[in-house]
Amino acid sequence: MQQKIMRLIRSKEAVLLLITIVIFVAFTINNDNFRRMGNLQGIMQTMSVTGVMTVGMALLFIGGGIDLSMTFVALFSGVICATMIAMGIPWPLAILITLVLGACLGAINAFFITKVNVMSFIMTIALSQMLQGVNLIITNAQDIAVTVEGFRWGARMLWIFPIPFVIMTLLIVGFGLILTKTRFGRSIYMVGGNEYAARLAGINPKKVRAILYIIAGTLSSLAGVMFTSRMASAAPAAAADWQMNAVTAAILGGVAFGGGSGSMIGCLIGIAMLNIFNFGLTSIGLATQWITMASGALLLIALTMDFLNERSRKKSLGLITTKKKLKLQKGV
């Protein structure tokens, strides 16, 4: 039992949680705005949109992929959902159709990446460019308001928790269980860690990745619907770069950028850390340019941490022994 507790304390997640708590406490002491209960709920609400995306992004990272079309898939989904509701389609059906569309967009990514061998990041960037255009065409660069009262669940509370936050938590728990307890979950780690070995073990890496892209597409779509539901309107362009936040949160949460490791709990802590940080900066009254720069810098810090982690892992496995060998590896 004692050993187990010690291991828990020494784990990566515990360190991350400690850092998050330190950031939280620091902001709470220094700032009155930050301390209010409403603010805490605000953080929960904001984090759930990027949080749902982060789940998809983390799954892709673990499986050795990336999706940079998430922001525009989400915005597109919001626009489509709002348009359908405005046309008089009942909102649950509209959400369902939107999610299916999101899955289809994920499938388009999956097709080009796994069948046509296009590099994942450039393909997803191309798709996001196209969706950006489609959004402008559909909306004429105007926001679409949603007036149906039932659709506004995104702004409601379940006890003291906002409903989007509950959805995000359920997704994290669900995918956490899938990752650790099911065959498919474990195969994701294998595909991301060593594709060749995975193939020898009878796993089809392309199929696993394709499923991950479809999941990522659906989740981004869900994030977009949640955002639209909270705001009661859909915008063709975002104020924030959600997908970069998702990338940052996932890597901050200890998901390896190169694939093969990471957990949903780490992911949750990463999301919380990033959002508390951003919210704190806003509550101090920092201007947008500083927050944009801070999020870029935070991403670089996270990537550096990832690099150091990877190196220490390699060192412990004996893959790198001397400085000379290290140089050789870097060169290659």
Next chain:
Amino acid sequence: MSNQTLSPDTVQKQKFSLLSLLMRKRTLMMLLLFFVILVIFAVLSEGRSLDPRNLMNILNMMAVSAFLTQGVALLMISGKLDLSTGANGTLCGMFLAFVLREGVPLFPAILLALCVGVLFGLVNAALVNELNMAPFIATLATSLIGTGFVIMIAQNRIIPIRDTTMHWFGSHMLLGFRNFPGVPVSALLAFLLMTIIGILLHMTKFGRQIYLVGGNPQASMLCGINPKKMSYILFIICGLFSSAAGITLVARLQSANMQGLVAQRFQGITAAVLGGIILGGGSGGMLGAFVGLLVLNTFSNGMTVMGIGPGWHHVASGGLLVFALSLEFLQKKQAEKTVA
């Protein structure tokens, strides 16, 4: 390109057909596509798109993207990538406008702006080489930081430029005859540089080393090339060219705004990929990149002439990128078929 890897025998045995020729010669294919696009838009717009003033417009638009393309094409040949060119260019243009407004003379101001570009490239290179980050994610992060600086300098305002030399560089026409107004100075400079780099790429040792590093990094190291040093140099060159693109843009607009090159941030990459420069590195050339640029710009200009809205522009540019990337795949398949 892929046919270089085949032995002469297999090439001779291969059944000669137009399609297979086009598949192997990407530049030729793109040239053909360029003419097709030109003709289609000329027909659709009833000749308006072939108006000399519109042709000049295309050249004018190409000046900026030609600068963007050269830098990123060199990097891509060496197997790396830079997604921060747009942010870098916007920042440099904004910075130039800012220091000019503060009263710095033109020449040092331009030098300062180019230095910002070099610094940007240096940071990218350091992140990629020293911390082993994947180039695309590292440059995405630095582009966020660059955008932050842009907002900081601009303070949500447009900074005007009143310098006459800048005006001359941006919109003065040279080589005009009869009713053809000529080519803008900036476009001439961009094309001249592109030609020089294209020649250097094939004629000098350094140029050929870029291909080797991109094609097979391990072999290049055994040949005594330092891939890290090479990558530093190329990232800095890319930063320099992005900076030049930003300066050209503000020279033409006579002001610097916050949008800057954001809309064009993937143009360089799209043009290079269309022109046959593979993302993994080791193949392609400047001629291909130039033809890719032609295709891209005639296409978007044709849409503007037809009065098609900005939404469709985004869709088309994304679609072209996907098309170019799929071509790469088809080309590889064709090559495999001819070998088998």
